Amino acid sequence: MSRSVEGTLEQPLELPPRTENKDLLGLYKDWQRRKKMVRKNRAWILGIIFLAVVWSWYATEFTLLYLISGAGNIAAFIATDLFPPDLSSIPMFIGPALETLYMSYAGMVISVAISLILAFLIARNMKFHPIISFICRSIVTFLRAVPALVWGIILVSAIGLGPFAGMVAVALSGVGILGKAFSDIVEEIDMDQVGAVKATGANWFQVVGQSVWPQFKSGFVGWSLYKLDLNIREAAVLGMVGAGGIGIVLERSISLFQYQEAAMGILMIFALILLVEFTTAKIRERIL
Amino acid sequence: MSEMKQEKNRTTKNLIITVAAVFFFFSLFQLDVISETFLASFDGLLGITSTMFPPTLDEPIDIFGAAVESLQVAIMGTVFGILFSILLAAFAARNLAPHWSISYAVKTFAAFVRAVPALIWALLFIVAVGLGPTPRILALAVNSIGMLVKIYAESIEEIDESVLDAVKATGASKFQVIMQGVVPMLLSTFISWSVFRFDINIRYAAVLGVVGAGGIGWELVRASRMLAYDQMLAITLVIFGMILAVEMLTRFMKDRVIQVNAKASS
Amino acid sequence: MAETVLELRDVKKVFSDGTEALKGITSTVKKGELVSIIGSSGAGKSTLLRSINRLNDPTGGEILFQGKNILSFKRRDLRQYRRHMGMIFQGYNLVKRSSVIQNVLHGRLGYMNTLSGGFGHFSKEDSFYALEVLSRVGLKDQAFKRADELSGGQQQRVGIARAIAQNPDILLADEPIASLDPNSSWNVMNYLKQISKEDEITTIVNLHQVDFAREFADRIIGVKAGEIVFDGPPAHLTERKTQMIYTT
Numbered sequence: 001m002s003r004s005v006e007g008t009l010e011q012p013l014e015l016p017p018r019t020e021n022k023d024l025l026g027l028y029k030d031w032q033r034r035k036k037m038v039r040k041n042r043a044w045i046l047g048i049i050f051l052a053v054v055w056s057w058y059a060t061e062f063t064l065l066y067l068i069s070g071a072g073n074i075a076a077f078i079a080t081d082l083f084p085p086d087l088s089s090i091p092m093f094i095g096p097a098l099e100t101l102y103m104s105y106a107g108m109v110i111s112v113a114i115s116l117i118l119a120f121l122i123a124r125n126m127k128f129h130p131i132i133s134f135i136c137r138s139i140v141t142f143l144r145a146v147p148a149l150v151w152g153i154i155l156v157s158a159i160g161l162g163p164f165a166g167m168v169a170v171a172l173s174g175v176g177i178l179g180k181a182f183s184d185i186v187e188e189i190d191m192d193q194v195g196a197v198k199a200t201g202a203n204w205f206q207v208v209g210q211s212v213w214p215q216f217k218s219g220f221v222g223w224s225l226y227k228l229d230l231n232i233r234e235a236a237v238l239g240m241v242g243a244g245g246i247g248i249v250l251e252r253s254i255s256l257f258q259y260q261e262a263a264m265g266i267l268m269i270f271a272l273i274l275l276v277e278f279t280t281a282k283i284r285e286r287i288l
Numbered sequence: 289m290s291e292m293k294q295e296k297n298r299t300t301k302n303l304i305i306t307v308a309a310v311f312f313f314f315s316l317f318q319l320d321v322i323s324e325t326f327l328a329s330f331d332g333l334l335g336i337t338s339t340m341f342p343p344t345l346d347e348p349i350d351i352f353g354a355a356v357e358s359l360q361v362a363i364m365g366t367v368f369g370i371l372f373s374i375l376l377a378a379f380a381a382r383n384l385a386p387h388w389s390i391s392y393a394v395k396t397f398a399a400f401v402r403a404v405p406a407l408i409w410a411l412l413f414i415v416a417v418g419l420g421p422t423p424r425i426l427a428l429a430v431n432s433i434g435m436l437v438k439i440y441a442e443s444i445e446e447i448d449e450s451v452l453d454a455v456k457a458t459g460a461s462k463f464q465v466i467m468q469g470v471v472p473m474l475l476s477t478f479i480s481w482s483v484f485r486f487d488i489n490i491r492y493a494a495v496l497g498v499v500g501a502g503g504i505g506w507e508l509v510r511a512s513r514m515l516a517y518d519q520m521l522a523i524t525l526v527i528f529g530m531i532l533a534v535e536m537l538t539r540f541m542k543d544r545v546i547q548v549n550a551k552a553s554s
Numbered sequence: 555m556a557e558t559v560l561e562l563r564d565v566k567k568v569f570s571d572g573t574e575a576l577k578g579i580t581s582t583v584k585k586g587e588l589v590s591i592i593g594s595s596g597a598g599k600s601t602l603l604r605s606i607n608r609l610n611d612p613t614g615g616e617i618l619f620q621g622k623n624i625l626s627f628k629r630r631d632l633r634q635y636r637r638h639m640g641m642i643f644q645g646y647n648l649v650k651r652s653s654v655i656q657n658v659l660h661g662r663l664g665y666m667n668t669l670s671g672g673f674g675h676f677s678k679e680d681s682f683y684a685l686e687v688l689s690r691v692g693l694k695d696q697a698f699k700r701a702d703e704l705s706g707g708q709q710q711r712v713g714i715a716r717a718i719a720q721n722p723d724i725l726l727a728d729e730p731i732a733s734l735d736p737n738s739s740w741n742v743m744n745y746l747k748q749i750s751k752e753d754e755i756t757t758i759v760n761l762h763q764v765d766f767a768r769e770f771a772d773r774i775i776g777v778k779a780g781e782i783v784f785d786g787p788p789a790h791l792t793e794r795k796t797q798m799i800y801t802t
């Protein structure tokens with residue numbers, strides 16, 4: 001141990017000489033210049049945000065009073081109208097709640113399947129025809145930017161009320177999110193590893209199974225389950241525009257002023273979300 | 289021993305996969321997808337697609353006005369969501385809360401708020417405060433709080449106390465320790481999550497109007513009730529454009545900050 | 555004989571969970587001295603050092619600095635006292651997202667009023683001083699980088715610069731080289747030694763490595779289970795005494 005000290009002692013180290021003020025002046029000026037650059041940028045961005053807020057505040061005629069009255073009103077509303085939740089309405093919600101679950105799940109599986117294909121078409125390192133890639137990428141971007149509820153409204157008026165519209169809506173928004181996520185994962189695949197397996201003379205299935213899938217797996221499972229979590233939330237409200245599931249019953253209760261019934265519906269949605277999140281968390285643990 | 293464990297792991301995996309597959313077909317069956325209604329609806333979809341083109345806007349100014357209003361609602365909802373989240377996060381973070389029970393209470397409150405979808409909050413607020421942009425702003429703010437309080441509190445809990453010790457040891461006052469030690473540690477996480485939340489809120493703002501007259505979501509519902517498919521497509525495109533434009537703007541600002549900071553520290 | 559700068563009288567520390575970390579430490583430290591505290595893990599070295607600048611509050615005894623018992627200091631007095639004490643940590647403890655120069659300037663916070671310090675309005679003199687200190691530890695060219703972009707050895711030198719920027723009477727270093735490779739360790743210890751000699755700053759260093767203590771310290775204090783069991787020049791630290799310090 002003591003050798004290490006002696007060993008390094010042979011290269012004695014002097015403190016650098018105290019720097020002349022002239023040098024420091026240059027350094028100081030450089031520093032001020034950098035600070036100014038950051039400050040200027042920050043001022044710009046804060047300015048934009050400030051203007052946007054002022055503009056919105058003015059246009060929406062919002063007053064701070066609304067915050068207080070809003071909080072007060074909602075608290076009063078929850079306390080007097082929502083409470084106590086109408087337990088006798090539970091049976092009424094069970095069927096639709098299950099329907100919501102089916103919609104979310106089936107929608108998720110369909111979007112996973114479609115996204116898988118799109119992901120490989122989009123990923124740059126897969127080197128598909130650039131025009132095909134571009135078209136697929138645009139589709140995914142479009143699907144991602146349009147909320148599921150918008151798809152719900154369109155589909156309900158196109159193919160009628162019911163859970164099928166909801167399932168398709170959830171699947172479409174799913175392709176938007178998963179298509180991008182999966183293609184990002186594919187782009188990060190280490191092609192050297194793939195090449196190495198290929199070089200052993202493996203066939204296509206072996207190459208995918210041995211080198212592509214192991215790199216793809218955890219991201220794939222993680223994002224799919226995450227999408228299921230999201231779907232439950234989306235599907236729960238899709239019913240409000242007629243696209244099946246628990247939302248339909250909830251919407252009806254509210255428009256009939258049956259608030260205690262509605263409260264039970266909200267609690268059911270709450271429970272459903274927690275249940276699904278719990279399950280996906282467990283599966284994530286097991287599979288990864 | 290480990291082989292047995294592996295074997296067991298593989299069995300659970302296979303089990304999960306089988307259950308997943310079976311549940312998928314069961315769901316499809318429950319949703320009545322495998323029946324003639326499915327095929328009928330498919331026909332309907334094809335028929336309608338043709339009437340969607342060309343997309344039209346009857347009163348274009350109105351649509352754009354509605355889109356702008358949705359944007360304003362998103363901005364207001366995000367601002368108040370962020371402000372209240374910061375306030376609440378200070379009480380939710382274990383290392384800052386006056387008492388652990390307060391931290392627990394705030395976190396539970398946030399978890400509950402988070403689990404109720406934004407659209408339901410909008411419905412509740414409409415009943416509680418009436419129509420107009422206000423209930424939507426409040427719904428977005430509340431929904432944001434559910435998420436941001438958790439995130440902010442977690443990053444406050446991850447603060448490295450030993451670094452604060454070091455700043456304290458220089459003789460810095462409490463305020464100085466917070467401004468020079470705590471703030472730089474939290475700022476970038478806070479900002480990136482707030483921006484992320486804004487991107488979410490702009491999407492919600494576009495659809496919250498569905499449940500109560502207002503914003504571009506309402507215009508879409510109105511068009512759908514009239515079965516004006518060409519208008520619906522046009523409105524959808526406007527929503528798409530709005531969301532994309534906002535996303536591009538936030539990304540541009542983010543990139544710029546990163547760029548300038550990199551240049552200033554190189 | 556040089557004057558005494560710090561005097562510990564029967565300093566005790568019992569943590570709230572009942573751990574008796576210090577069981578009555580009595581010692582004096584002279585101006586310009588480089589004292590190294592050694593002892594096995596859990597002996598109470600960090601607790602002792604952190605008691606000196608009141609990062610933790612001793613539960614008994616007295617610590618005298620410039621004739622005053624600093625254990626009675628509150629707020630203002632404590633702040634003013636702390637700026638006489640520069641501290642260097644094993645984990646560097648820099649504000650990672652702030653720039654190197656900003657971290658060094660933190661050493662000036664104790665001299666500034668709360669607001670201007672909080673908002674980081676450092677005066678031109680302070681800035682120059684920080685830049686000078688930074689060039690003394692050889693990091694002039696890294697001044698504007700983010701602190702976490704530097705290597706471990708460089709970060710520790712920033713830590714030293716921050717402490718020096720305080721213009722302290724005493725430097726407290728808690729295992730400053732425990733996370734560094736031998737070469738950087740030697741480097742950092744050398745900086746500490748030279749600064750303490752050039753500026754006549756009293757330095758108290760906790761060390762795990764006995765041979766580093768022997769190499770650099772004027773005086774070694776061995777701590778075992780919260781008590782001083784050795785106090786003397788490196789030459790007096792025999793192999794047997796070292797073993798005595800480290801066996802429990």
Ligand SMILES: Nc1ncnc2c1ncn2[C@@H]1O[C@H](COP(=O)(O)OP(=O)(O)OP(=O)(O)O)[C@@H](O)[C@H]1O
Nearest residue numbers: 569570571573575594595596597598599600601602
């Ligand atoms: N905050 C605390 N609360 C309770 N006990 C503590 C606390 N900090 C330290 N201790 C205890 O005090 C004793 C001395 O700890 P200290 O950190 O001073 O040891 P050390 O000599 O610095 O050890 P090391 O070489 O591992 O850093 C140990 O038994 C430790 O467990």
Ligand SMILES: [Mg+2]
Nearest residue numbers: 599600601729
């Ligand atoms: Mg220690």
